[in-house]
Amino acid sequence: MKKELVKLIDLSRCTACRGCQVACKQWNELPAKRTKNFGSYQNPPDLQWNTWTLIRFQEHEKKNGKVDWLFRKDGCMHCTDAACIKVCPTGALYHTEFGSVSMHADKCIGCKACITACPFSVPKYNAETNKIAKCDLCYTRLQVNQPPACVQSCPTGALQIGAKDAMIKKAYARAEQLGGDANVYGDKFVDGTHVIYILPEKVNVYEHLPVDPKVPLEIIIWKDVLKPAGLLAAGAVVAGCFLHYITHGPKTPDDETTCEGGNKS
Amino acid sequence: MKKGMIKATGPFERVVHWCVALSCLLLCFTGMGMMYHSLNGLGTMVGGMGNLKMIHNFGGIFFAISLVFTIGMWWKEAGLFSFPEDWQWIIAGGGYLWHVENMPEVGKYNPGQKMFFLVVALFGAIMVASGLIIWFPFSFAVSLVRMMYVLHALGFVIIFAFFFVHLYLVTIGAPGSAPAMFTGWVTKAWVKKQHPKWLKEMEEDGTLVVYGEEKHSKKGRC
Numbered sequence: 418m419k420k421e422l423v424k425l426i427d428l429s430r431c432t433a434c435r436g437c438q439v440a441c442k443q444w445n446e447l448p449a450k451r452t453k454n455f456g457s458y459q460n461p462p463d464l465q466w467n468t469w470t471l472i473r474f475q476e477h478e479k480k481n482g483k484v485d486w487l488f489r490k491d492g493c494m495h496c497t498d499a500a501c502i503k504v505c506p507t508g509a510l511y512h513t514e515f516g517s518v519s520m521h522a523d524k525c526i527g528c529k530a531c532i533t534a535c536p537f538s539v540p541k542y543n544a545e546t547n548k549i550a551k552c553d554l555c556y557t558r559l560q561v562n563q564p565p566a567c568v569q570s571c572p573t574g575a576l577q578i579g580a581k582d583a584m585i586k587k588a589y590a591r592a593e594q595l596g597g598d599a600n601v602y603g604d605k606f607v608d609g610t611h612v613i614y615i616l617p618e619k620v621n622v623y624e625h626l627p628v629d630p631k632v633p634l635e636i637i638i639w640k641d642v643l644k645p646a647g648l649l650a651a652g653a654v655v656a657g658c659f660l661h662y663i664t665h666g667p668k669t670p671d672d673e674t675t676c677e678g679g680n681k682s
Numbered sequence: 683m684k685k686g687m688i689k690a691t692g693p694f695e696r697v698v699h700w701c702v703a704l705s706c707l708l709l710c711f712t713g714m715g716m717m718y719h720s721l722n723g724l725g726t727m728v729g730g731m732g733n734l735k736m737i738h739n740f741g742g743i744f745f746a747i748s749l750v751f752t753i754g755m756w757w758k759e760a761g762l763f764s765f766p767e768d769w770q771w772i773i774a775g776g777g778y779l780w781h782v783e784n785m786p787e788v789g790k791y792n793p794g795q796k797m798f799f800l801v802v803a804l805f806g807a808i809m810v811a812s813g814l815i816i817w818f819p820f821s822f823a824v825s826l827v828r829m830m831y832v833l834h835a836l837g838f839v840i841i842f843a844f845f846f847v848h849l850y851l852v853t854i855g856a857p858g859s860a861p862a863m864f865t866g867w868v869t870k871a872w873v874k875k876q877h878p879k880w881l882k883e884m885e886e887d888g889t890l891v892v893y894g895e896e897k898h899s900k901k902g903r904c
Contacts, residue, residue, distance in 0.1 A: 504831075506716035507731045526732040528716075529819050533827045542820075547732075635828035643835035644717055650843040658850035661778070668778065668856045670871035 421516035423584035424554065424568065426490050427615045429595055430575035433458070433472045433488040437567035437576060441470045444555060444566035464491060466543035469552040470567055475624050489623055490567070490576070493518060493539045493552035494603065495611035500632040501531035501540060503640050516581070516611045517554035525549055536607070536630040554611065584613060591615050598622075606630050685894030687867035688881075698755055699863055701748035702802070705741055709809075710842055712738040717835070739817055746810040753803050760791040760799040768793040787879040801844055805837040812837070867893055 442449065447467040452460055459474040470492035477485045495517040502510045502518060509524035510531060527547035531540045540549040555565035563569070568576040577584070585604050592599040592615055602620055603613035607630060620628050691699075715724030715734050725731035753761075763769075767786040771793045774782045778794075791799070812830035819827045852859045858872035870892075873881045884890035 506719075506735075507722060507725070508719055524731070526730075526735050528735060530816075530831070533819050533824055533831070633828050635832045639831045639835045643832065643839055647714075647717070647835070647839045647842055650839050651846055654843045654846040655850075658846060658855065662850075662854060665779065667854055668875065670858055670869065670875040 421581040422554075422559065422578055422611060423516075423581045424495075424565065424576065424578045424612045425584045425588055425615070426612065427575045427577075427591060428487070428489055429591075429599070429615060429617045430573045431472070431488045431490060432573055432575075433474060433486075434572060435472050436570040436572060437470055437490060438468070438472060440566040440570035441552070442468070444558070445469065464539060464541055464551075466541040466550040468541075469493070469550065473624065477618065477622060487618065487623065489614075489626065491625065492567075493554070493612065494537050494607075494630075495552075495554055497608035497610070498632055499607070500534035500536060500636050503632060504530040504534040504636060506530065513554075513556055513559070515554070515556075515559050517556065517559070518551075518611075519553040519556045520549075520551065522546075522548055522550075534633060534636050536627055536633065538625070581609075581611070588613050588615050602626075607632060683865070683867055683893050685892075686870060687893040688870050688873050689866060689891035689893070690862040690868045690873070691866045693866070695755060696863055696866060698748060698751045702745065702752045702806075705745040705748055706802075706806075706841065707845070708741045709738060709745055710838070710845070712741065713838060717838075739813075742810065742813050742817075745806070749803070749806045749810065752806075756799055757803070760796050761803065763793060763796060764789070768796070787882075788877050789883065790877060790880040792877070798844060798848060801840060805841050808833055809837045809841070 441447070447469065450461065450465065450467060452462065454460075455462055457474050459472065461468055461471065464471050470490060473487075473489045473491050475487040475489070477487045479485050497512075497516065499510070499512070499518050502512065506528055507524045507526055509521050509526075510518060511521070513519045525548040527542065527549070529542055529549065531549060532538075532542060540551045542549050555563070555567075558565055564578050568578050571577075577587075579587075585601070588601040588604070592601050595615070595617055597617070598619045599615065599617050600620065601613060602616050603610040616623065620626060711724060712734050715721045716731070716738065722731060725734035728734055728737060770786040771777075771788065774785060776792060776794050777785045812834040815822050815827055815830040816834060822830075852863070856876065858869055859876070862868050870881075881890070
């Protein structure tokens, strides 16, 4: 197994040039779709099946009354305890040797379970192909020791990729350097994500960023409790029936009335 | 058909029973093919997991229609308990679990059958509703869809377990029962053992149909 990789996103260095957004589309051959201006430089409004990474633009009023522009590169977090992989019925979504979450598109049956399960609302459905699509951390590039297209394109050093431990260490060092509310996001939930943020502001300041993301409880009950329970219950019933048969015995019609068809007397 | 057999079910009843039973089994197995990765081979058998999902989805519609007929047909006879005799039967475990001296006489459906019917009706409806929401998740709130996955899996656990109880009882557990759902004719001895009160009711009402005899016969043979 190769070393687990982590993509580090230092939002304090992001200038929202959206080079990563374009590079992602170029490398993954994702078409652009016509969108409507909704009063923001952010475009498109949300992640789409053809937009696997997106710079979110957010106006944030600081305590001193000044307005700050917050940029956040959104996309798949590549969870270790990945809800999408947990619910995928066909094994289309899987963990690569780098710890990232990739996808066998040919196996996807468009059931949309991953869309419901993902705590980050990342997978998107393509009605034309009846498949979901999302960032795979440029798996084909990682395999040949190339950084993902987004990292390659980033002009400010806001994006970098490297060994998990080294990146986490770097993240904490940078957060400390930034001071204030700066914090590291990603290493402490869902057993650690393979995309980690350095957030200059508190987590709850950022829109569409869950403060405490986890595999939804319903998914855990479904996959970790009811799924094995289905087989256990059926097995217990079969065993119980067999025990009943060999101990209590079947309920057969009484001997004196068992003349077949009831017409032989 | 041997003379003296007693008519237990009509053709409509049997057709509805097998519609709901076979579609339920189809849904169990296609659903398991999607829930358990080790059973993904079931998808390969039908040309891919996508086809398995389609069979599950449209099989579900067939099941839903069958379920409507099932409930409409049986809820009066099998959906309502009659106290106190049903309660006595339940306390005695139906005479299936330990030796019981004086079992209350059972009518057309015993409380165990009634419970099975109610479980199929209730969880069948839950499976249809949750299944439709899971099928079209974008039309509903994410939190609702997540809960539907739990309900759908719970319904499977219960229905699948109950299926084996049903299978055991109609085969080796209570021999003589299965013909009621194949030919529709059962032996008088079986009716006397399993549903004595029903037999009396039919004899009194003159609704007893005995093969090879004129209708409305009150003569007990054998």
